[in-house]
Amino acid sequence: MIRPHTLYKLLHEAFGNQHWWPMDKSYHRRHHTDPRFEVVVGAILTQNTAWPNVEKALDNLKQSRVLDVENLATMDREELCLLIKPSGFFNQKAERLGKLSAYLSTTYQGDLDVFFARDLHEIRAELLFLSGIGPETADSILLYAGNLPIFVVDAYTKRLCARLPLPIPLTYDEIQQYFEKNLQTHYPAHQLSSIYNELHALIVTLAKQHCRKKPVCEPCPLKMHCAFGP
């Protein structure tokens, strides 16, 4: 049975570095805004949505100069809906962005340094308490915006785990614990956030190229370790 650290090694050999979820540093330097907030917003906008649609919405927010905590917390909900419309589910997402931004503004004065400079599980519980932020969105914010060591489980990860298969229940928490426990025994603590980051990105690449809904098993780098293939 393949284990997560072997999965990581094989996928990295097959696909190389993914440098996923890059932040638009130049925009945020020019406008004196926090690039991590763009990742927070992206994490909500990408809920069950293809990334190109999210990019269009983020571009709209940038061109309107409102991609920061204070503006999203206070701006008119209708206007926000219009800007994020390309990302779909815009009524829910506008509500979620507004509530989260208002929370960050009132509780942390919009300072993400303060927000992220605490215990990981404390921040996670706070995010999950907000309506519209579930485990994957919370963990994406923690890992990709906060650079904190938590493994993100998405639909692709679940599908891969089901097909290999891995000998665990296919629930979010079980999969997350299984990956983290294993990787923690193979890498030093200070590397874990970048390992989790990279592995999640590699699984997405695998799922798009091979482990699709209609699988394309030739030539999958995991073929020799997978029970699914024909």
Next chain:
DNA sequence: GTCCAGGGCCGTT
């Protein structure tokens, strides 16, 4: 035209 994408909530079993 059909399918589906980097989920989460809510109501029903």
Next chain:
DNA sequence: AACGGCCATGGA
């Protein structure tokens, strides 16, 4: 606890 319907756009 598990499952189904719902939310919406744009690209394949």
